[in-house]
Amino acid sequence: MNxxxxxxxxxxxxxxxxxxxxxxxxxxxxxxxxxxGMAVKVTVMxxxxxxxxxxxxxxxxxxxxADAVRGTLTNAATLFAEPRLKYSTATAVLxxxxxxxxxxxxxxxxxxxxxxxxxxxxxRNISDPRVSAVVKSxxxxxxxxxxxxxVLIFAVTAGLGSVAAxxxxxxxxxxxxxxxxxxxxxxxxxxxIEALKASGxxxxxxxxxxxxxxxxxxxxxxxxxxxxxxxxxxIAMGAAAGAGGIGYNLFMAGYFYFDLHEMGYLTYxxxxxxxxxxxxxxxIKAKVK
Amino acid sequence: xxxxxxxxxxxxxxxxLVFTAAAAAxxxxxxxxxxxxxxxxxxxxxxxxxxxxxxIKSMVPNAKAIERLPNILKKLAETAxxxxxxxxxxxxxxxxxxxxxxxxxxxxPLLARVVRIVAAFFRNVPDVVWAMLxxxxxxxxxxxxxxxxxxxxxxxLTRTFIETIDEVSNDCVEALDAAGANYMQTVFQGILPxxxxxxxxxxxxxxxxxxxxxxxxxxxxxxxxxxxxxxxYKRLDYPSASLVVLSIVVLVILLEIIxxxxxxxxx
Numbered sequence: 001m002n003x004x005x006x007x008x009x010x011x012x013x014x015x016x017x018x019x020x021x022x023x024x025x026x027x028x029x030x031x032x033x034x035x036x037g038m039a040v041k042v043t044v045m046x047x048x049x050x051x052x053x054x055x056x057x058x059x060x061x062x063x064x065x066a067d068a069v070r071g072t073l074t075n076a077a078t079l080f081a082e083p084r085l086k087y088s089t090a091t092a093v094l095x096x097x098x099x100x101x102x103x104x105x106x107x108x109x110x111x112x113x114x115x116x117x118x119x120x121x122x123x124r125n126i127s128d129p130r131v132s133a134v135v136k137s138x139x140x141x142x143x144x145x146x147x148x149x150x151v152l153i154f155a156v157t158a159g160l161g162s163v164a165a166x167x168x169x170x171x172x173x174x175x176x177x178x179x180x181x182x183x184x185x186x187x188x189x190x191x192x193i194e195a196l197k198a199s200g201x202x203x204x205x206x207x208x209x210x211x212x213x214x215x216x217x218x219x220x221x222x223x224x225x226x227x228x229x230x231x232x233x234x235i236a237m238g239a240a241a242g243a244g245g246i247g248y249n250l251f252m253a254g255y256f257y258f259d260l261h262e263m264g265y266l267t268y269x270x271x272x273x274x275x276x277x278x279x280x281x282x283x284i285k286a287k288v289k
Numbered sequence: 290x291x292x293x294x295x296x297x298x299x300x301x302x303x304x305x306l307v308f309t310a311a312a313a314a315x316x317x318x319x320x321x322x323x324x325x326x327x328x329x330x331x332x333x334x335x336x337x338x339x340x341x342x343x344x345i346k347s348m349v350p351n352a353k354a355i356e357r358l359p360n361i362l363k364k365l366a367e368t369a370x371x372x373x374x375x376x377x378x379x380x381x382x383x384x385x386x387x388x389x390x391x392x393x394x395x396x397x398p399l400l401a402r403v404v405r406i407v408a409a410f411f412r413n414v415p416d417v418v419w420a421m422l423x424x425x426x427x428x429x430x431x432x433x434x435x436x437x438x439x440x441x442x443x444x445x446l447t448r449t450f451i452e453t454i455d456e457v458s459n460d461c462v463e464a465l466d467a468a469g470a471n472y473m474q475t476v477f478q479g480i481l482p483x484x485x486x487x488x489x490x491x492x493x494x495x496x497x498x499x500x501x502x503x504x505x506x507x508x509x510x511x512x513x514x515x516x517x518x519x520x521x522y523k524r525l526d527y528p529s530a531s532l533v534v535l536s537i538v539v540l541v542i543l544l545e546i547i548x549x550x551x552x553x554x555x556x
Contacts, residue, residue, distance in 0.1 A: 039554040040485055047492065051377040054370035058431045071426030072436075079422060102322035109319050110333075144541035146501040148508060148515075149534055152522060157343050158336040162326040167336050213304075232415060239417045240508050244326065247417065254421035267418050274413045 075260055083264035087257055088249060093266065097273055100238060100245030104231035106166045111173030111230075112223050118174060119181030120207060125190055135178070142175035147233050151241045165243030169233055173226050180226075184218035185211055224281045231277060235270060246270060348531035357529050361517060365536050367431070368507070368514040372499035375435055379443040380450075380492045386443075387450035388476060393458040404447070411444030420506045429511040437506055438499050449491055450484075457483040486555045493548035500541060 021029040085093065121127050122135040151168030158164045192210045201209070238247020239254075246266060253262040323330055388394045390404035419437040427433040461479040470478065507515020514533060521530040 036486070036555045039551060040489060043489055043551055043555070044485075047373060047377050050370060051374040054374035057367075057370065059367075060432065061430055063427065063430050063432065065432075068426040068430075068432070072423055075422055075425050099326055102325040103328075105318055105322040106326065106328055109315060109322075140542055140545070141538055144538040144545075145534055146504040146537065148505045149518065149537070152518075153344065153348070153534075154336055154340050156527075157339045158332070162328045163333050163336055166326070166328055166333055167340070235415050236417050236505055240505055250415075250417060250421070254418075254424075258425075260422075263418065263421065267414055270415060270418075271410070271413045275409070278413075 078260045079264040079267065081264075082261050083268050084261035085265050086259060086262055087253070088262070093246065093249065093269055096244075096246040096249050097269055100234045100247060101231065101273075103162065103165055103169070103234040103237075103243065103245055104227055107169035107173055107230050107234070108223060108227040110166070110170040111177055111226065112219075114170070114174040115177030115181050116219075118178040119185055120211075122178050122182040123185035124182075125186055125188070126193060126203075126206065126211065136182075139175050139178045142171060143179070145172075147172040148237065148240055151237050151243065155241060160242045162244055165234065165237045165241060168241075169230055169237065172233075173230055176229075177222060177226055180222040181215070181219055184215040184222070187218075188214045221285050224284060228274075228277055228281055232274065344531075347527045348534075349528060350532040350535070351528040354526075354528040354532045358532065361514075361529075361533055361536055364514045364517050365540060368500060368503050369540060371431060371434060371513065372438070372496050372503055375438045376442055376492055376495045376499055379439050380446055380488065380495070383443050383446035383450050384481075384488065386447050387454055388480070390447065390451045391454040391458065393462050394454060394472075394476065394480065405451070408444050408447035408451075411440050412448060413444070414440075416441045416502055416506060417509065420509050424510050431512055433510045434503055434506045434512050437510075438502060441502075442495055442499060446491060446495065450488065453484045453487045453491075454480055457487070489555060490548075490552055493544075493551065497541060497544050497548065500537070500544070504537065 023029055118135060118139070121131050122139065124132050127135075147168060150171045151165055154167040154171075155161075155164035158167065188211065192214070193206055196206045196210055234243065234245060235247040235250070237243040238245040238249075239251040240247075242248060242251075246269065250263065250266050250270075253259050253266060322328070386404055386408070389396055390401050390408065392401070395401035416437050419440050420433060423433045423436050427436070458480050461483055462475055465475045465479045503513055504515040504518065507513035507517075508519045509515075511519075514537065518530055518533045521527070521533065
């Protein structure tokens with residue numbers, strides 16, 4: 001009796017044993033195994049391994065780490081605790097901030113106009129699939145090149161200055177916004193387009209009576225977000241590509257005068273401007289939606 | 290019937306009016322901005338075709354550029370690894386920082402406020418300023434770029450992770466609390482598992498962003514792939530510079546494809 005009962009039980013427990021996952025210490029692991037869970041684990045492992053590899057392969061050039069950190073902290077204290085202008089006046093700084101703001105405005109408007117027409121070619125529901133594929137890959141290429149490289153490339157033919165900066169910023173914004181706009185157009189209900197097509201509406205009628213009204217709020221939200229990015233990018237372009245604006249002041253203070261006080265002042269002005277912009281953008285977005 | 294029709298016409302009229310006003314405002318804004326920046330619109334627009342003609346003519350990699358490929362790839366690998374390391378380190382720090390700043394997991398309200406302010410500070414100080422500040426003491430070193438990107442990424446990810454934690458933790462924190470879990474158990478059994486997919490998505494996105502910004506920081510601080518581009522560019526060796534650009538494009542697009550694939554599986 002005992003023996004006959006033992007056989008199926010051990011078979012069952014063998015089956016169960018095969019299914020149960022145990023940790024190294026013999027504790028039974030709970031929780032479901034899923035494809036996404038595995039993917040998360042593998043991704044985390046790979047990222048951590050790559051980071052470790054990075055730290056081992058960096059060329060540190062025998063830097064005295066503690067000394068450099070100490071120096072940086074002292075400099076940071078000077079920069080943030082004693083902001084003072086020496087080579088420039090407060091009004092001049094504010095004007096340069098306004099110039100940077102205008103660079104951001106120009107490139108956002110130009111980028112948005114280009115992106116609107118680009119998105120019409122790119123959105124799969126209103127454009128030809130082949131055209132859409134071509135535009136998508138061109139746009140992916142444009143976006144993959146960092147903004148600063150576009151600015152420097154444009155600077156060769158247009159000279160360093162606002163034209164190169166705006167062209168480069170515009171180019172990258174258009175690439176970014178075409179993708180965003182096209183996605184918001186693709187989200188719209190196909191029934192509307194079909195109904196308009198059936199009643200004999202032309203392409204531009206469909207665009208202005210159906211596509212634009214239904215996706216304008218998303219487009220505006222994306223455009224404001226891009227403006228914030230363009231503003232910070234314009235600062236960087238001023239510093240790295242001589243595009244003018246407050247970024248150029250920053251570059252001069254940092255690389256020519258080595259004046260931490262002036263850098264601190266400029267930094268505070270920029271931080272305040274960015275925070276104001278962020279608040280305004282949040283308010284506008286809330287209103288538009 | 291008549292009245293309804295009049296109403297409909299009113300709606301179209303209003304839409305037209307709003308549209309015209311918006312267009313006028315944009316044109317006025319554009320005009321003011323181009324006046325302030327001394328931007329010549331015609332010159333600007335004509336710069337596109339001229340730049341393309343020039344790119345096609347001069348920015349094509351030649352044999353000499355191909356010879357430099359090993360060096361370019363070495364710097365590219367360094368930049369890619371740097372971006373990954375920066376993003377991973379700042380994500381780990383930002384996650385724990387975000388726990389203190391989130392509404393549901395904060396240790397105390399004052400600390401949460403401080404966390405949010407600190408994050409906003411690091412996020413909004415331009416990476417150019419960090420790069421210059423670090424440059425004074427670290428010099429032309431890979432660590433200059435590392436810390437400059439670390440600080441901005443840390444600020445940005447802290448804000449994002451606070452939002453993520455707020456979103457996911459509403460139900461699970463209450464349930465775990467009710468079951469008698471302590472703080473650490475709540476974090477590692479509840480919040481981390483339910484927000485990890487979102488966290489990874491953001492990390493992948495930031496790696497991509499950091500590859501781009503490390504180019505800029507590289508130009509400013511003389512490190513990595515940005516320095517190499519700047520070097521060829523200033524020597525007027527455009528074929529080699531174009532090879533640098535192409536290698537960055539390949540890397541970024543490759544990364545986009547990989548992260549798109551990962552996102553599809555985990556979300």
